[in-house]
Amino acid sequence: MKKHLEECAQSVLDGDQDKAEELAELTLKDSLPVLEVIEHGFVSGIREVGRLWEDGVLFLPELVMGAEAMKKAMEILQPALEASSEKQEKAGHVIIGTIEGDIHDIGKTLVATMLSANGFEITDLGADVPVADFVDEAEKKNADCIAISALLTTTMPGQKKVIDELENRSIRKKVRVLVGGAPCDEDWAEQIGADGYAGDAVAAVALVKRLLKKG
Numbered sequence: 001m002k003k004h005l006e007e008c009a010q011s012v013l014d015g016d017q018d019k020a021e022e023l024a025e026l027t028l029k030d031s032l033p034v035l036e037v038i039e040h041g042f043v044s045g046i047r048e049v050g051r052l053w054e055d056g057v058l059f060l061p062e063l064v065m066g067a068e069a070m071k072k073a074m075e076i077l078q079p080a081l082e083a084s085s086e087k088q089e090k091a092g093h094v095i096i097g098t099i100e101g102d103i104h105d106i107g108k109t110l111v112a113t114m115l116s117a118n119g120f121e122i123t124d125l126g127a128d129v130p131v132a133d134f135v136d137e138a139e140k141k142n143a144d145c146i147a148i149s150a151l152l153t154t155t156m157p158g159q160k161k162v163i164d165e166l167e168n169r170s171i172r173k174k175v176r177v178l179v180g181g182a183p184c185d186e187d188w189a190e191q192i193g194a195d196g197y198a199g200d201a202v203a204a205v206a207l208v209k210r211l212l213k214k215g
């Protein structure tokens with residue numbers, strides 16, 4: 001298993017889409033734990049790519065190739081992840097997306113998949129989502145929760161704009177707002193008046209469950 005995780009991480013580091021695809025398929029064939037392979041294999045790889053890019057060891061095309069390899073593996077693993085978790089009664093409706101100006105969608109999609117696997121109804125707006133779209137969609141779907149991802153320090157303020165817009169439309173109290181993405185933390189969530197922050201997809205599920213607990 002350790003070797004498999006290392007190979008998954010390495011395929012992302014190498015930006016090798018074919019290898020990532022092959023390893024994702026092997027994960028399913030050998031019935032390996034999908035979430036563990038994602039988190040400790042492919043995600044470790046993409047984080048290392050980010051670190052090496054920051055240190056100037058890798059260049060932007062290599063960052064893009066790493067992300068493409070990661071996405072390839074996720075395309076194969078996500079349906080299995082969803083199917084493997086226990087479905088329950090509809091637990092609530094969550095609108096999720098990455099805020100405008102920001103095209104990072106790997107983490108957001110992982111959070112959406114895990115929430116869906118845990119019985120939540122999900123409307124995934126994708127990436128680079130305008131502030132108003134989050135609120136329009138929450139109103140239209142009568143959603144319980146808005147989950148906003150931001151991976152850039154320059155796009156984080158957009159998360160606050162969504163909260164401001166909910167307040168402008170006098171519906172802030174009706175909708176729980178949670179934020180996440182690498183530059184966010186508890187302090188940021190508190191500072192902008194969000195209802196919570198979670199650092200990974202598993203914590204995000206626990207947080208939404210807690211926030212939407214009725215009674």
Ligand code: B12
Pocket residue numbers: 043046047049050051053054063064067101102103104105106107108110111147148149150151152153154178179180181182183197198199200201202204
């Ligand atoms: C892959 C990647 C890319 C890919 C994105 C591909 C895609 N489709 O997503 C590409 C190559 C396109 C890219 C582009 C850019 N990137 Co980039 N990228 C990354 C990288 C390496 C990994 C991100 C990732 O996918 N991680 C894996 C996932 C699983 O983790 P995650 O996103 O953190 O998500 C988890 C948690 O954060 C949480 N979570 C995420 N969202 C949410 C939401 C909620 C509500 C909750 C509760 C939780 C939650 O749960 C997730 C699952 O566990 C990061 C480095 C890093 N350490 O984050 C840089 C990084 C985010 N990028 C960076 C930059 C600067 C850029 C560019 C501006 C580069 C450029 N010069 O063009 C562009 C941005 C363009 C834009 N307008 O958005 C910087 C940001 C710096 C900063 N402080 O603002 C980083 C940090 C790299 C660095 N170290 O400098 N990038």
